[in-house]
Amino acid sequence: MSTGPMKLTVARIGRAHGLKGEVTVEVRTDIPEDRLAPGEVYETEPDSAGPLTIESVRTQGGRWFLRFEEIGSREAADEVRGVELVIDGDESDEDDAWYVHELVGLTAQRPDGERIGEVVDLLSMPAQDVLVVKEPGGHRAMIPFVDEFVPDVDLEAGTVTLTPPYGLLSGETPEATGETR
CATH class of the missing domain: 2.40.30.60 (RimM)
Known part of the structure; x- marks a missing residue:
């Protein structure tokens, strides 16, 4: 149908x-x-x-x-x-365009498959859209929806891959992200 x-x-x-x-x-x-x-x-x-x-x-x-x-x-x-x-x-000329309802509920993960949380919203901000990801502890992380931080959205797999900069996710330490101060 x-x-x-x-x-x-x-x-x-x-x-x-x-x-x-x-x-x-x-x-x-x-x-x-x-x-x-x-x-x-x-x-x-x-x-x-x-x-x-x-x-x-x-x-x-x-x-x-x-x-x-x-x-x-x-x-x-x-x-x-x-x-x-x-x-x-x-x-559409836009290959990377999704409805909010398509993104909400997707599992947010790192490129290695480590689960970060679940997408709960997409906010339209003046500079760019922002994914809102609810982490397991309840913290809501706001990740700019740009290629650098959101390299892949796979609706069929139900996942969105994130590479956020240090400090956007709760509980991060510089050692965990490989960054140094």
Whole structure:
């Protein structure tokens, strides 16, 4: 049974900004300048909110603000808060793109297979996404989701391989990581 192409989230609509329907968005793409452009039409999740056509785009202080042709008031903007702008997976230029729900529950491990903990969240931060890993002792480590620290995500195996720098995981000593002060 085919469910059609996988949907990839480009952005998630945040709070209304101003009175004329402008909204903030959490960017979920590595190429927002290409994806978030006036005239682009997006399907939405849930699909009852769309399609939505980008009317204008601006950035300020690292935040992205969009206006959609279909949304003309603050009230209408409030109604679409939390809605995701999506594309078909086969349209994506992003090979390393995952949904949060695909990552949550994966076993976090070192390259040698040593278990670090479990992925419990993915946060979209201004500089890059951050994996939140719950370690066995309950500490929640925040690992920048960049190739250097997250070299491999294997959804089939249910694992994410981490090589975090010293100090991000609890209980580390310089000797354990091979680093010296």
